[in-house]
Every structure is written in C-alpha cells, then in structure tokens.
Amino acid sequence: MSAAGLCVCAGALVLIIATLGCLGARMESKIFLIVYFVVVCFLLIIQATTGMMGYLYKDFVRQGVKHSLYMSINSTYAIGYRPSDELRFTWNHLQSTLHCCGVESYHDWYYSVLWQKNKFVPDSCCDPTHFADSDSMKNCGKDSKNEKLWFQEGCYELYTEWLLQHLKVVALFAIAFVIVEIVVLVTSMRLYLHVRAKEARSKDEPSLRYSRGGVSNDAEVYLINS
Template structure:
C-alpha cells in the first residue's frame, strides 16, 4: 500500500507540474493573440532578443492545450483512481513514444528517405522564401529569428532570395543576411554565411550529444510515466 501511495503521489505531482505549465503556455498564447501590444511592450523591455518569436500564439495555444489535457488525465486518473483516464493517458504517451522511435529509426536507417524529405522540405522552404517572405508577417518573423540565431541566410544560401518578391520590392536582401546592415546588397554579404540547412547541420554536429541526451531523457520520462500509469491501472483493477 505504501508503494502504491508513493506512485500515486508522484503521478499527481508530475502531472500537476505539466498541467500548470500547460496553463501558463496557453495563457501566453491567448495573451499574444488577444492583446499582443501589451505583451510586446513587456517582452521588449524584459528580453528584446525574443521580440522576433512572439508571433507563435497559435502554437502556444495548441501546446498549452495538449499539456493541460495530459496533466488533467494524469492527475485525475491518479487521484480518482480512474482506470479509464489512466489507460487513456498511457495510450497517448505510448503513441507519442512510438512516433518518436519510428522517426529516429527512419532517420538513422533510411538515409535515402531522409534525403528525399530534406529535398522536399527545401523545395517548400525556398518557395515560401521566394513568394511569402516579406508578405506574411508571421513567416517573416520566424525566418528572421531563425537566420539571426543560426547566423545563416536562406535555406540553401542567400541566393534563395534572388529575384524573390522581397528582393524585387526592396532591391536588397534581408538585412539579417548582412548582420543588419541596410541596404543589404550581394557584395555586403559575408561569404562565410551559410544557408540555414548547412548551419543547422553544423549546429547538430557540434551539439549532437546534447540533443541526443535530451531526447533520451524525454524518452526515459515517457517510459516512466507509462510504467507508473500501467502499475496504477493494474493495482486499481486488482483492488476492485
């Protein structure tokens, strides 16, 4: 009984943290979409470097809603000893875990599939850069933030912007490609500036162990959550 109570408490605390985190993320997402002006003012004074990533309100709402759902299922399933909630929590975590493992296997074992996916992603990215950069505020701010953080320009290179809608309208490349020097002309772009694909591959090669460690940590937490929920599910069933 002591072990069961401990697992029940840990399940409640762990999912309670997830639930509160989801509420916070959801609240930020709603705040951004409803009253973006005041949020921008506060964020600009507190963390100016994050000003370019605030146009992700819908993403925050979606992530926050999902976290709230998971936290609610875990907490209520443990407190109310609901086998239905615990099993639903277990199934959702299991689906996420299987999807992560399947994605890792595809990336590691089928390099040709990975190349095809990267090629497809590149075609889509270049198309958006060519026609939507400078036209869509959200896409533009996300790309600016990406290029600024990775110190890159375009998906493959700065040539992705050549003859684009943005270039034809402004007769220059995005200022972020020239370290925010405006007007950004071709001769001002540092030849060492890579495309974002190459910059991401370089970042991943340098930080692969950290990324792998984080991924393993997440998988371990997911496995622990599944084991605990399954143990509670079985114990409640035996006690009924």
C-alpha cells in the first residue's frame, strides 16, 4: 500500500505541475509560470539532495539493510503473527533466488521463535544442486547433519549488492530527469520573459480612442509622428 500511495502521490504531483505549465503557456500568465518555475526548482533541489545523500551514505544504507534483515528474520516464523506468511514467502524467495541463507550465515536461523530449541533453517536454504528434485528437499533444513548441503553465504552482502546495482539504474534515470528539468526551467523562464516583454510593448503602444467625430487627438499626434 505504501508503494501504491507513493505512485499515486507522484502521479498527482506531476499532473498538477503539468497543468500549471500548460495554463501558464496557454494563457500567457506570469503567475502560473512563476509558480511552475518554483515548483520545478523545488523538485530539482529535492532530487539533487537525495542523490547526493544516497551517494555519500552508502555505508549507512548497508547498515540499514542489515538491521532490517535481522529485524524481519526474527519475525518471519513467529507463531500467531499474521504478516509472518508474507515475510516467510519473501525470505524463501530471497534465499532461493540469491542462493543464500540467513543474514550473514545460516546460523542466523538457529533457535528461531518457531523452533527455539533446535538448530533449524528453512528448506529454501538447501542447495538444489545436492538434491534430485524439490520433493527430496522437504525438511532438509530440519537436520543439522545437512549443514554442508545448505547455502553457506549469507544474504546480506548479496542483497545489498543487488540493491545498489539497481540504484545505479535509478541514478541514471534521475540524471536524465534532472537534465530535462533544467531544460524545462530555461524554457519556462524564456517564456516568462517573452510574456513580460509583450506586456511592456503593449503598454508603450498608444491606444486609439474613437469618438463620434473620428480619431482622438492623441491618436492623430501619434500617426503624424509615425
């Protein structure tokens, strides 16, 4: 729900910004153009700040991921905890996909809440290369003698590297968006200056005031000088 809410908020924000830009360009309104310029500048500052923080605090991100994994692994097989099914599925998918077990090693599963007196691991920790099929892997994590058949590497490093690798792709898209936003800022500023100059020219041009007898004196003087 948090991801869906984030997408909805981002879409609504883009819609509002685009509407402001379209109204400012269509109506040649300086107010709309100024608001549009300020909002885009605000987004540009947020993106630049977030990108710099993400680059400078990589170690902090690693520690945060490690802490989150330990927190989730302690709740994965908790009895009577409803979200445990989702966490269990996530951990099983993570371990079977990345070929890892636990946070730093399979020892992290020992004495879990569900099996407090046993050295058990989930079946997803079992290396399928040592088994003929998936049926033979059932309950392989319930026997400590099968330790050599389990994934020996923890998921922390593998998952962090996977996450940072995808963050590079996100960073490339962020740079592309920043370039587009800079172009948009320059364009909106040029449009604002154009509207301002157009209003200034219209104020300088004398207005033709007509009466029943013809054109007024101001207009006649202007026409003679021209």
